[in-house]
Amino acid sequence: MLFDEPEFQALLLLHGRDRRKIGTEQELRDLPKVREMVKNKIEIEKETIASAQIELREFETKANTFANLIASIETKISQQKTKQLKVKRQEEYQALENEIKGLQEQMNADEDEQLETLMKEDDARATLLIAEGKHTDRVHSLETELEELNDREKVLQEEIIELEKQIKTSGEEMEPSFLREYERVKKVVRRPPYVVPVEDQKCTGCNLRVSNDIVSSILVEEKLTICDQCGRIVYIAR
């Protein structure tokens, strides 16, 4: 039967090579998109680390400000205490006493806020450490992925060149009438597959039932047959 004939096997071989080439070209076309996606992911990871660093720095600055503030109040208090030792009048002494009390209260409040800020600073540092560990691994694996995509591009380009050679050879070795029919079907169908088996009297290209005439054309007349529904070349493999 036709399926076993070398000219039909040559057609199947050409079809297989064509499909591989179409798939490879598609993957190559999609590569820049995939590469962009990976690059975006790397950027997002880096931004996450950067924002954790900014948060930590903000708390560090705030904690520093409180430390300076507290130090200057302390200086002021000791200055006023020294003055207090020298004053003679009770009113002056009391005025300084009040001022010192006010400064103490201010210092206590600042110390509370400083403590709170230091705790937040510790949290932010811990968060950054975790983020750096996790994200560094992630960025590393994404960068590896990017390198692999570059290698893949070369492999795909080489594959396409090799397939083009094979397709050319296939075409030269094929029965010319089969080749013409195949090229015609490719234009009509537009999307692979172009050559499909019939199974349970259904064309596996369009999944529709083929007529008895089609089956008889394949099996009895042993002709190169076209699905009357989708226009693909159909065959029955046994």
Ligand SMILES: [Zn+2]
């Ligand atoms: Zn069909």
